[in-house]
Amino acid sequence: MRAIIAKRVDSGSPDTAEIRELARAADYEVLGEVTQSRSADPALQLGEGKAEELAELAAATDAEAVIFDNRLGPYQTYNLGQLLPEGVEVLDRFTLILEIFGQRARTRKAQLQVELAELRYELPRVEAKVSLAKREEHPGFMGLGEYDESRERDIKDRISRIRDELERIERTEEQRRERRRASGFDLVALAGYTNAGKSTLLRRLAAELDVEENAELHPDLEATAESEDRLFTTLGTTTRRAEVGVRDVLVTDTVGFISDLPHWLVESFKSTLDSVYRADLVLLVVDVSEPIEEIHEKLVTCHDTLYERNEAPIVTVLNKIDRLEEDELAEKREALSALAPEPVAVSARDGIGVDRLRDRIDRELPDWERERLVLPMTDDTMSLVSWIHDNAAVDDVTYGEDDVHVSFSARPSVVSRARSRAGELAAAADSG
Numbered sequence: 248m249r250a251i252i253a254k255r256v257d258s259g260s261p262d263t264a265e266i267r268e269l270a271r272a273a274d275y276e277v278l279g280e281v282t283q284s285r286s287a288d289p290a291l292q293l294g295e296g297k298a299e300e301l302a303e304l305a306a307a308t309d310a311e312a313v314i315f316d317n318r319l320g321p322y323q324t325y326n327l328g329q330l331l332p333e334g335v336e337v338l339d340r341f342t343l344i345l346e347i348f349g350q351r352a353r354t355r356k357a358q359l360q361v362e363l364a365e366l367r368y369e370l371p372r373v374e375a376k377v378s379l380a381k382r383e384e385h386p387g388f389m390g391l392g393e394y395d396e397s398r399e400r401d402i403k404d405r406i407s408r409i410r411d412e413l414e415r416i417e418r419t420e421e422q423r424r425e426r427r428r429a430s431g432f433d434l435v436a437l438a439g440y441t442n443a444g445k446s447t448l449l450r451r452l453a454a455e456l457d458v459e460e461n462a463e464l465h466p467d468l469e470a471t472a473e474s475e476d477r478l479f480t481t482l483g484t485t486t487r488r489a490e491v492g493v494r495d496v497l498v499t500d501t502v503g504f505i506s507d508l509p510h511w512l513v514e515s516f517k518s519t520l521d522s523v524y525r526a527d528l529v530l531l532v533v534d535v536s537e538p539i540e541e542i543h544e545k546l547v548t549c550h551d552t553l554y555e556r557n558e559a560p561i562v563t564v565l566n567k568i569d570r571l572e573e574d575e576l577a578e579k580r581e582a583l584s585a586l587a588p589e590p591v592a593v594s595a596r597d598g599i600g601v602d603r604l605r606d607r608i609d610r611e612l613p614d615w616e617r618e619r620l621v622l623p624m625t626d627d628t629m630s631l632v633s634w635i636h637d638n639a640a641v642d643d644v645t646y647g648e649d650d651v652h653v654s655f656s657a658r659p660s661v662v663s664r665a666r667s668r669a670g671e672l673a674a675a676a677d678s679g
């Protein structure tokens with residue numbers, strides 16, 4: 248698909264690097280761009296002269312789409328469509344991102360989220376048409392008809408049905424997280440701007456271990472996490488198992504952040520970030536090979552998204568250090584020290600610094616407790632011993648005449664679960 252980029256900024260010089268990357272991610276071939284620095288024109292976003300220039304460029308290059316990095320209101324979209332050659336589609340930053348998400352959505356959840364975002368985008372536009380039609384101020388404007396009123400009702404119905412289904416999916420996911428915690432896993436989430444290297448790091452952290460399939464506990468465990476040099480490679484979440492010291496850790500990779508997302512889009516996708524908000528630890532991955540101003544901006548975007556609801560500690564990971572010299576890294580570290588205190592520098596691609604990152608993860612996660620339990624010998628004792636083996640690091644098991652001594656360390660939730668099951672065994676032995 249051939250496309251022209253358009254961008255307006257209030258002042259300064261417009262930077263089109265990111266919108267070009269987004270266009271590429273949606274498989275558009277960018278043939279040219281038209282930019283302008285001035286206040287927004289209510290009718291056309293760009294000034295009239297610039298908008299005509301855009302139309303000429305679109306005609307000359309035989310473009311199929313014009314992609315604005317700005318947010319376009321319904322009337323601007325309509326007016327631009329009138330001005331551009333017949334058949335040229337008008338997109339803005341958000342409809343473009345939505346198009347990318349639509350192309351990548353594989354799971355039922357991701358598909359519902361995309362549909363929800365599309366409907367939320369469409370709803371105010373249909374409502375505007377309906378209210379205009381009622382006042383009959385603009386007869387024939389944008390092709391009004393009874394269709395719009397029934398469309399408005401359909402959209403609202405569909406939105407509420409999608410919300411219900413998403414809530415059910417979210418409840419299932421929450422239960423899964425709780426089961427995982429209860430069975431001794433620490434939950435670590437990868438967060439960061441899109442293309443920072445999250446999926447590459449996930450593969451690195453999980454590389455040494457096979458994914459041991461347990462369909463009930465880990466239906467979302469996957470052997471692969473795709474990495475590509477394009478924005479929004481990952482849309483759904485992928486979880487893999489990693490070994491950090493004696494701990495069993497589940498690392499979850501998820502959708503990347505990007506600046507300037509309107510709330511209807513963020514809302515539709517926010518449960519995608521639940522695995523980040525509910526983790527025991529968040530690794531915030533940054534591409535440290537980029538210019539410092541850009542890193543700064545992207546970190547701020549990430550923090551805005553994270554601090555809204557995040558409760559877990561955050562460790563900043565400076566990734567792609569293979570692409571810069573040591574002194575450059577030291578300078579950037581220093582420049583970022585307020586935003587990213589005590590970061591860990593790695594190259595996820597080459598595996599540099601990954602062991603140091605593992606140590607750090609181990610230190611940041613809740614401390615394991617040591618425990619020694621004396622279990623009476625009953626019919627259920629062996630099942631508890633094997634449960635402890637599965638969920639803790641066992642130091643010693645000694646079998647006596649009529650009891651078993653188990654020493655182990657585990658996360659606090661596992662220790663308290665083992666204690667209460669040991670108590671049940673003792674009660675059963677006493678009464679039996």
Ligand SMILES: Nc1nc2c(ncn2[C@@H]2O[C@H](COP(=O)(O)OP(=O)(O)OP(=O)(O)O)[C@@H](O)[C@H]2O)c(=O)[nH]1
Nearest residue numbers: 442443444445446447474475479480481503595596
């Ligand atoms: N040189 C270098 N490239 C890296 C490194 N880590 C990742 N990359 C490259 O950066 C690009 C993006 O990596 P991904 O792992 O897909 O990034 P992501 O954060 O998962 O991106 P999204 O899923 O799009 O949000 C790919 O081309 C990777 O090969 C690194 O340590 N060094």
Ligand SMILES: [Mg+2]
Nearest residue numbers: 445446480481
């Ligand atoms: Mg990814």
